[in-house]
Amino acid sequence: MITKRLIACFDIIGDRVTKAVKFQDNIDVGPAEDLASVMYDEQIDELIFYDITASAEKRRINIEVVKKVAARMFIPFTVGGGIKNLEDMHEALKAGAEKISIDSMAVRNPGIIKEGALAFGSQCIVLSTQVKRTQKSLKIPSGYEVYIDGARLATGMDAIEWIKRGQDLGAGEICINSIDNDGTLSGYDIELMQMAGEAVSVPLIASGGAGKPEHLKELFSKTAAQAAIISSMLYSPRMERNYKVAEIKEYLMKENIHVRPIRV
Amino acid sequence: MIGIIDYKAGNGPSVLSAVAHLGYKAELVNTPERVLQMTHIIMPGVGSAGATMESLKELGLIDAIKTAVLENKVPFLGVCVGMQILFDHSEEDDADCLGFLPGQVVKFDREKVRVPQMGWNKVTFSENMGYKAEDDYFYFVNSYYVVPEDKSHIWGTAEYGGLFTAAVCKGNIYGTQFHIEKSAKAGLSLLNGFLSLKGGRL
Numbered sequence: 047m048i049t050k051r052l053i054a055c056f057d058i059i060g061d062r063v064t065k066a067v068k069f070q071d072n073i074d075v076g077p078a079e080d081l082a083s084v085m086y087d088e089q090i091d092e093l094i095f096y097d098i099t100a101s102a103e104k105r106r107i108n109i110e111v112v113k114k115v116a117a118r119m120f121i122p123f124t125v126g127g128g129i130k131n132l133e134d135m136h137e138a139l140k141a142g143a144e145k146i147s148i149d150s151m152a153v154r155n156p157g158i159i160k161e162g163a164l165a166f167g168s169q170c171i172v173l174s175t176q177v178k179r180t181q182k183s184l185k186i187p188s189g190y191e192v193y194i195d196g197a198r199l200a201t202g203m204d205a206i207e208w209i210k211r212g213q214d215l216g217a218g219e220i221c222i223n224s225i226d227n228d229g230t231l232s233g234y235d236i237e238l239m240q241m242a243g244e245a246v247s248v249p250l251i252a253s254g255g256a257g258k259p260e261h262l263k264e265l266f267s268k269t270a271a272q273a274a275i276i277s278s279m280l281y282s283p284r285m286e287r288n289y290k291v292a293e294i295k296e297y298l299m300k301e302n303i304h305v306r307p308i309r310v
Numbered sequence: 311m312i313g314i315i316d317y318k319a320g321n322g323p324s325v326l327s328a329v330a331h332l333g334y335k336a337e338l339v340n341t342p343e344r345v346l347q348m349t350h351i352i353m354p355g356v357g358s359a360g361a362t363m364e365s366l367k368e369l370g371l372i373d374a375i376k377t378a379v380l381e382n383k384v385p386f387l388g389v390c391v392g393m394q395i396l397f398d399h400s401e402e403d404d405a406d407c408l409g410f411l412p413g414q415v416v417k418f419d420r421e422k423v424r425v426p427q428m429g430w431n432k433v434t435f436s437e438n439m440g441y442k443a444e445d446d447y448f449y450f451v452n453s454y455y456v457v458p459e460d461k462s463h464i465w466g467t468a469e470y471g472g473l474f475t476a477a478v479c480k481g482n483i484y485g486t487q488f489h490i491e492k493s494a495k496a497g498l499s500l501l502n503g504f505l506s507l508k509g510g511r512l
Binding site for chain 1: 321323324327328331356357358361420424425426427428429430431432446447449450451452453469470489491492493494495496497498
């Protein structure tokens with residue numbers, strides 16, 4: 047049976063990985079290609095790479111860094127940030143990415159999801175979305191609202207409705223980041239992921255809040271999420287201690303969560 | 311020389327990077343002339359069966375691939391959609407495929423499992439087939455899977471709402487549904503086995 051995936055997520059500025067709390071105060075972690083090597087050697091299952099300033103700076107994704115990172119590892123690799131059209135997607139795929147993540151751009155132009163899925167297949171298109179708890183209302187019945195532009199701009203859109211629409215348009219995977227929990231190390235937003243799991247049938251990635259292995263157990267045992275983003279736990283300099291991929295997996299296996307075993 | 315078929319929307323560069331990492335010389339090929347000069351051919355796969363077949367037709371590669379694989383017996387490895395198109399027909403896009411192996415390509419049942427299948431799954435290989443392959447975890451991204459008519463062509467199986475064919479082999483023809491180039495050490499090791507086979511041409 048398919049295993050639950052642990053995904054390292056790189057927030058890239060220039061050619062370096064950074065770490066933020068609630069999308070602010072990014073501090074430097076190290077060069078992207080070096081950290082990619084470390085993560086690959088530790089046997090992380092997958093890597094996501096966001097060029098976090100590309101959109102705001104209205105430039106295309108930094109393809110040279112994508113290439114350097116891709117050359118260091120032989121695991122699935124998703125790239126996002128500053129992707130505006132099919133040409134940008136093709137560039138990133140040629141540079142060694144398997145999947146393209148679209149976020150703010152998909153909200154502005156939902157048609158890009160469909161175009162991407164038709165051109166490269168649904169499996170290639172990851173809809174990422176930043177969501178924040180809010181008052182339940184007619185317009186936002188789930189109580190979760192979609193934010194864009196680095197979680198700065200509220201859209202008035204219901205998060206659950208949005209991911210359903212994303213799936214209908216052809217997204218092959220959906221990554222949901224809880225703005226409330228991001229960087230807090232207090233655990234994933236379980237209620238959010240439960241709602242999302244009931245709403246869509248494509249694979250789901252949970253993001254935001256992981257601080258210890260127990261949080262992953264809670265996510266995988268209580269929700270339909272198939273994958274989890276862990277970044278602070280692995281390399282945030284703000285953590286009292288970082289975890290090795292192997293010790294997280296050992297813990298999960300002991301707790302009967304099916305993960306890819308570490309290969310000796 | 312090892313040739314990696316370079317077609318629109320394929321992930322040839324990723325496969326090339328894995329082959330180069332193993333210390334082999336390889337090149338991306340997209341002309342019939344070059345295809346016929348290769349010692350080994352790898353057909354990468356991303357996207358849909360219909361689009362892949364269209365792309366091969368546009369490049370005029372189908373006859374060259376047939377000659378290389380069926381007549382010259384060059385070792386051939388199809389990856390993901392590159393393996394699916396080895397069969398007669400795919401439900402995806404209702405596409406007629408190469409027909410090197412008898413069988414159909416069908417979709418996973420959305421009622422039973424999340425589609426696409428995305429992630430690392432354990433593959434169990436049968437003995438006495440192809441070269442030595444060890445059971446391990448490999449990375450899959452697929453909504454469709456192959457159903458070979460001749461069960462002796464099944465090389466590896468995995469489970470996703472039931473057993474499905476994860477790898478096939480018949481003589482010089484190999485196929486993996488998983489992304490061998492993205493399956494870390496397990497994938498590299500299996501790829502190395504294929505590349506070590508005696509090549510069909512120099």
